[in-house]
Amino acid sequence: MTAHAGPITIDRAAAAASLAFPRLIPALRAAFIAGAETPLRHRHALAAPGAAEASLLLMPAWRGRQALGVKIVSVFPENGALGLNAVSSTYLLCDGATGRHLAVIDGNEITGRRTAAASALAGDYLARPDAASLLVVGAGHIAGMLPAAWAAVRPIRRVRVWNRTLAAAEALAASLRQQGLDATAEPELEAGVRASDIISCATLATTPLIRGAWLRPGAHLDLIGGYRPDMREADDTAIARAGVWIDTDAALAEAGDITQPLAAGVLARAAIRGDLFGLCRGQARGRATADDITLFKSVGSAIEDLAAAALVHADHAAGTP
Secondary structure, eight states, X not given: OOOOOOOEEEOHHHHHHHOOHHHHHHHHHHHHHHOOBOOOOEEEEXXXXXXXXEEEEEEEEEXXXXXXXXXXXXXXXXXXXXXXXXXXXXXXXXXXXXXXXXEEEEHHHHHHHHHHHHHHHHHHHHSOTTOOEEEEEOOSHHHHHHHHHHHTTSOOOEEEEEOSSHXXXXXXXHHHHHTTOOEEEOSOHHHHHHTOSEEEEOOOOXXXXXXXXXXXXXXXXXXXXXXXXXXXXXXHHHHHHSEEEESSTTHHHHOHHHHHHHHHTSSOGGGOOOOHHHHHHTOSOOOOSTTOOEEEEOOOOHHHHHHHHHHHHHHHHHTOO
């Protein structure tokens, strides 16, 4: 039997260098066009007395014998109080033909970047072409990536940041200004929503933050954070006023912003206008008019992780970037 070296380790900095949004967004588009096997993620609740429920997620994906990988994710909502990220993850990329382990890659960087890139990919079909103002709701790891992702598909000129803790919003806005963006902290969520073309939410909220009455004609609402049926970022009025798209059918089972309105009769299954597969393949229509209010709900897909990991590994194998 021929011996093989073990998997290489690719850290956060190296992963980030390979996943610039102008490159990652087209890679995700190509992945959704090509398709892959993505079983419904395995989620295990981690309960502990006196603590918020944590989660362990396992997300496999494969594309024939071409590519294979799995992401392991732990989500501990109370980590912010400890100065730690709520989400920790690692990606294992394998040879699709042999199953040999090729690389262990920083999963947080893959998760954050592919999540922001998927929102921008959907927004390329759903946000107005002239959308120039962005409200980021949340101030965590993924929230910090959203302005650069949106700037890759829309002419973003103004960024506002709202967070329950104003100091965190101010810190993120300062970081974004260092990146050359016109960014400010927004103390009033309603005012920020009413003033923005795109509202992109990356929070762990369990009760709605965004009120549909605040959305102006032509607005695009992007909901990232809720990954469980008991989590919500937008109210029923937002769902009722907007045309609704999802990333994959997993949102029908996992996303409170979809499951709760479906159960209440606020949203009909047939009224969901499409998913990322349909949008990327030209099988689902995106925004129809300038005044449409559009809404995209994502829960994340292993197909995105696999596409991002493949980019990172290809660069490492080629000795770039």
